[in-house]
Amino acid sequence: MAEQRRRRVNVVAGDRRRELREAASGIVREEGFGAATVKAITARAGMSAGLLYTYVDSVDDLLAEVFRQCAGAELTAVDDAVHAAPDDARARLVALIETFAARALRGRRLAWALLAEPVGRAVDEERLAYRRGYAALLEEIVRQGIASEVFAPQDPAITAAGLVGAIGEALTGPLSPVSGVEDAPDPESVVVTITALCLRAVGER
Numbered sequence: 469m470a471e472q473r474r475r476r477v478n479v480v481a482g483d484r485r486r487e488l489r490e491a492a493s494g495i496v497r498e499e500g501f502g503a504a505t506v507k508a509i510t511a512r513a514g515m516s517a518g519l520l521y522t523y524v525d526s527v528d529d530l531l532a533e534v535f536r537q538c539a540g541a542e543l544t545a546v547d548d549a550v551h552a553a554p555d556d557a558r559a560r561l562v563a564l565i566e567t568f569a570a571r572a573l574r575g576r577r578l579a580w581a582l583l584a585e586p587v588g589r590a591v592d593e594e595r596l597a598y599r600r601g602y603a604a605l606l607e608e609i610v611r612q613g614i615a616s617e618v619f620a621p622q623d624p625a626i627t628a629a630g631l632v633g634a635i636g637e638a639l640t641g642p643l644s645p646v647s648g649v650e651d652a653p654d655p656e657s658v659v660v661t662i663t664a665l666c667l668r669a670v671g672e673r
Contacts, residue, residue: 484523487513493534500581500645501531501591532590539582539598545571547605557613558672564605565635565663572639573655580643583636599636603628610670620671631666638662 491512495504506527510517524530546567553563572579581587582598606628613619642658 484513484515484519488515488520488523488530489533489537492530493538496531496534496538496581497575497578500577500585501535501587502585504531504534528588528590531587532594535582535587535591535594535598538578539594542568542571542582543598543601546602550605550609557609557616557618558667560609560612561606561666561670562663564609565666566659568602568635569639569659569662570655572643573658576643577645579639580645583643584640599632602632606631613670613672618673620673622671627670631669634665634669635662638665 488509492504492509495508506517506520510520546564549563549567550560553559607624610624610627614621642653
């Protein structure tokens, strides 16, 4: 009997945590991390503010979980596109850039939150892990390109880290919530320009 009661409590706690995560995720997608306050999250989840700490350790931990979930979905989509591309370094690099940039430009608010919005330490640590995931994927592509003599000889790890930074920085302006939709450049031209920049950076032959 006690074991059944404990299991029911755990199920309820898991459900409430999931509801809080979904509420926080919805706010981040629409308005960014800055809008995901305790009051906003619990109101959206239909709970009183005090209940949040019954199911999560802190708002920062909850937002880090939201970041991990959202960023993980983006990385998976990019990884799938890379591995669906023809097995040559140029095609794989182009698939990565086009998928990443196009998805970011379609979901500008979420992409800004994931890439550039100032947040707390817990989210910043997740952001570093997220960047390392892209760097590892890019390093694999650069190594392939060097081996097949499609790209110039270079340090694959440093180039990969530089490409992650270049792609993110190039998207910062177009994604910024400060600029209105009317000020945003044409998404297709942004993707083409970033792709050309990265191909020059790897020394495409």
